[in-house]
Amino acid sequence: MIYSKTEIEEGQLLLIDKPLNWTSFDVVNKLRYALRKAYGFKKLKVGHAGTLDPLATGLLLIAVGRKTKTINDLMGMDKVYTGTFKIGATTPSYDLETEVDQQWSTDGISEVDIQSAADKFKGLIDQVPPIFSAIKQGGKKAYEMAREGEKPELKSRQVMIHDFKVDAKSFPEVDFEVKCSKGTYIRSLAHDFGAALNNGAHLTALHREAIGPYSIEDALSLDRCLEIFQKEE
Incomplete structure (x- = not known):
């Protein structure tokens, strides 16, 4: 992956394997700085196509x-x-960003129950985004309101779940693979999945494998990408 200055100006798409605890904007800013320094740009447009949460x-x-x-x-x-979803507990953020707020016994939940719950979410579904999200309400981001103790009322939206596979061999942890449309919140899917079991659940791990025809298998680590651009200096 070695580009000329003209090729960078004309436009390139970089496939990056985002590291844990980095925001998507952190990655953009780091790469923008590296590219400007390597190629001598005073200004350079750099953006990402689809946010990944820090976790x-x-x-x-x-x-x-x-x-x-x-x-x-x-x-x-x-x-x-x-x-991975963790059954038996919920958090306000629907993931590990916040502490567990409610717990349930998972006794009596079978593999059949797990599969039946997953089947309920295939196809076109209504989904309410998490209150810990960047959706704006009254000009203010929902997660900012949530962190201040407010409870923003977010409207449901329709999203498409093309495929949803679950594996409960490590129950109460449930591993999953999902193919979905733009705008789907996997954290909300975790929360709603728990509710479908008359229980609770939250997201404990998330990895994006593909966007359209682009695959994680073709991505570079951020460190490797930065190393390549540093050689251009």
Whole structure:
């Protein structure tokens, strides 16, 4: 992956395996700085096509130069995720960002129950985003309101779950693979999955495997990508 300055200006799409505890904007800013330094740009457009939460890892598409004009198209593509739900407890953020607030016994939940719950979420479904999300309400981000003790009322939206596979061999942890449309919140899917079991659940791990035709198998680690651009200096 060695580009000329002209190729960077004309536009490139970088496939990055986002590391844990980095925001998507952290990755964008780090790469923008590295590219500007390596190629001598005073200004350079760099953006990402689809946010990953800090606690998620996996494929992040980074558009550079004129390729940033395609970001909306890239964001509209279906996505594939793998990860883990923990049954028997919920958190306000629906993941590990916040502490457990409620717990249930998982006695009596069978593999058949797990599969039946997953089947309920295949196809077009209504989903309410987590209150710990960047959706704005009254000009303020929902997660900012939530952290201040407010409870934003977010409207449900329709999303498409093309495929939803679950594996309960490590119950009460349930591993999953889901292919879904733009706008799907996997944290909400975890929360709703628990509710479908008359129980609770939250997301404990999330990895994005693919966006449209782009696969994590073709992605570079952030460190490796930065190393390559440093050689361009």
